[in-house]
Structures are given as structure tokens and as C-alpha cells.
Amino acid sequence: xxxxxxxxxxxxxxxxxxxxxxxxxxxxxxxxxxxxxxxxxxxxxxxxxxxxxxxxxxxxxxxxxxxxxxxxxxxxxxxxxxxxxxxxxxxxxxxxxx
Amino acid sequence: xxxxxxxxxxxxxxxxxxxxxxxxxxxxxxxxxxxxxxxxxxxxxxxxxxxxxxxxxxxxxxxxxxxxxxxxxxxxxxxxxxxxxxxxxxxxxxxxxxxxxxxxxxxxxxxxxxxxxxxxxxxxxxxxxxxxxxxxxxxxxxxxxxxxxxxxxxxxxxxxxxxxxxxxxxxxxxxxxxxxxxxxxxxxxxxxxxxxxxxxx
Numbered sequence: 001x002x003x004x005x006x007x008x009x010x011x012x013x014x015x016x017x018x019x020x021x022x023x024x025x026x027x028x029x030x031x032x033x034x035x036x037x038x039x040x041x042x043x044x045x046x047x048x049x050x051x052x053x054x055x056x057x058x059x060x061x062x063x064x065x066x067x068x069x070x071x072x073x074x075x076x077x078x079x080x081x082x083x084x085x086x087x088x089x090x091x092x093x094x095x096x097x098x
Numbered sequence: 099x100x101x102x103x104x105x106x107x108x109x110x111x112x113x114x115x116x117x118x119x120x121x122x123x124x125x126x127x128x129x130x131x132x133x134x135x136x137x138x139x140x141x142x143x144x145x146x147x148x149x150x151x152x153x154x155x156x157x158x159x160x161x162x163x164x165x166x167x168x169x170x171x172x173x174x175x176x177x178x179x180x181x182x183x184x185x186x187x188x189x190x191x192x193x194x195x196x197x198x199x200x201x202x203x204x205x206x207x208x209x210x211x212x213x214x215x216x217x218x219x220x221x222x223x224x225x226x227x228x229x230x231x232x233x234x235x236x237x238x239x240x241x242x243x244x245x246x247x248x249x250x251x252x253x254x255x256x257x258x259x260x261x262x263x264x265x266x267x268x269x270x271x272x273x274x275x276x277x278x279x280x281x282x283x284x285x286x287x288x289x290x291x292x293x294x295x296x297x298x299x
Contacts, residue, residue, distance in 0.1 A: 013171060022165065032297065033297070036297035045297075052292070055289045060286065062171075063170075064282045064283075073116060080120045087131065092138075095139075
């Protein structure tokens with residue numbers, strides 16, 4: 001079990017996978033520019049932030065190998081993001097309801 | 099782990115880098131909160147100011163940085179497979195992409211400064227509050243991100259040297275792996291900066 005975990009974390013990404021991820025990132029870049037230019041709706045800002053998050057996820061999980069890391073590290077990252085989210089929430093509760 | 103590897107702790111080294119990146123997330127997070135608060139207070143002025151950004155150069159820079167991340171990932175896999183020469187080529191390509199990013203950024207800043215838009219400039223001081231805040235945040239956030247890119251370029255240059263001199267190898271790749279984590283993180287920061295400063299509509 002432990003040996004499996006070590007081998008997973010030592011995972012060597014294949015060049016082909018990286019090129020596919022890069023291609024997906026380029027497509028998403030094109031989509032985000034089109035979304036901004038076309039101004040389909042007032043939700044295009046939110047949509048663009050969503051696309052940015054998908055791009056960030058691809059970089060995190062594949063280029064940064066998060067996919068192959070233990071749940072422990074994923075949990076730590078999630079905790080940091082939750083701290084950031086709660087600070088954003090607290091800040092806005094002050095800004096909006098002051 | 100053989101005796102030849104000594105007391106190396108790959109996983110510990112990697113977790114150390116991730117912990118540093120966690121502090122970086124909160125560091126940049128603070129600036130993103132500032133941006134979010136001021137944008138919610140001055141939506142119209144942020145919209146108008148973002149229209150002044152050079153979308154073409156911003157888009158090219160995004161593509162440049164995403165491509166540099168691909169090169170970095172390939173360079174690390176190459177080290178792990180023992181293809182050191184291939185790795186050095188891709189590390190050098192990553193450095194070139196990083197320098198191209200900084201050069202394009204410099205052109206953008208130069209364009210703006212030439213129009214008199216820079217912190218505390220007489221032109222900017224006469225603008226509306228929301229515009230002053232937008233361009234202030236633009237200079238601070240892209241500036242600090244640019245410093246990160248520059249640091250990354252310097253660190254990757256050391257990795258080229260280490261790979262050439264046999265300090266970074268198939269068995270001992272923590273240094274370059276951590277450099278890659280840092281480089282990809284800087285890429286992620288730009289992934290968010292790009293829509294916020296160039297695509298806000």
C-alpha cells in the first residue's frame with residue numbers, strides 16, 4: 001500500500017498528456033476571449049472567472065501533479081482555499097452591510 | 099531508497115514547497131480581495147479602464163505563459179526519464195518564454211506610461227477615483243506577478259546549470275520539481291489576472 005502511494009507520487013507525466021492539457025488550455029483561452037468580446041450576458045464576468053478556474057484546475061492537477069498526490073495534500077490545499085474564501089466572505093459582509 | 103541517495107526526503111521537500119505556495123496563495127489572495135472590493139464599489143469605472151488595456155498583448159502573454167508551463171512540465175518529465183539534454187533544451191525554452199512575457203509586459207507598461215498613466219502621475223490624479231484604483235491595482239498586481247516571473251527565470255537558470263553539472267539527476271530531482279511547482283503557480287496567478295484586468299466587461 002505504502003509502496004503504491006510512493007510510486008503514484010513519483011508519477012512521471014507523459015509528454016502526450018502535457019501536450020493535450022496545453023491544447024485544452026489554449027482552447028479555453030480562445031473561449032474566454034470570445035465570451036468577453038461577444039458580451040452574451042451580464043454573467044460573462046462570472047463565466048470568465050469560471051473558465052479561469054477550469055484552467056487553473058488543469059494546471060494544478062496535471063502540470064503540478066496534484067492528481068497523483070495523496071488526499072492529505074489535496075485536503076491541505078482545500079483548507080487554504082476555504083480560508084481564502086471565508087476571508088473574502090467576511091470582507092464582503094463588512095463592505096455590503098456596513 | 100538506496101544508501102547512495104543518503105538522507106534525501108523527496109516527499110518532505112515537495113510538501114515544503116507546497117506550504118510555501120499556500121502562503122503565496124494567501125499573499126496574492128489579499129490583493130485579489132482588494133480588487134474585488136473596489137470593483138464592487140466602482141463597477142462602471144473598472145469597466146471603462148479595462149477597455150483601455152491592450153487585449154492583444156494580454157492574450158499573447160497568456161498564451162506565452164501557458165506554453166512556458168508546458169515546456170517546464172516536459173523538462174521535469176525529461177529529467178525523471180534521464181533525458182538530460184532534452185530537459186536542458188526545454189528549460190532554456192521556458193526561460194525564453196518567461197523573458198518574452200516580461201518583454202511584452204514592459205511594452206504594455208511603456209505604452210501606458212507614455213500616455214501619462216502611472217502611479218501619482220498628473221494625468222492619473224485628475225481621473226475618477228475608480229480609474230485611479232484600477233490602474234493602481236493593475237501596476238501593483240502585474241508588477242508583483244512580474245517580479246515572480248523574473249525570480250522564476252533566475253531559478254530555472256540555476257536548474258539549467260545544475261542539470262548540466264549533474265547536480266539535478268534522475269534520482270535527485272527535487273530541486274527542479276519544486277521549481278516547476280513555483281513556475282506553474284505563477285502561471286495560475288496570471289490565469290486569474292488576465293480576465294480581471296483585460297476581459298472585464
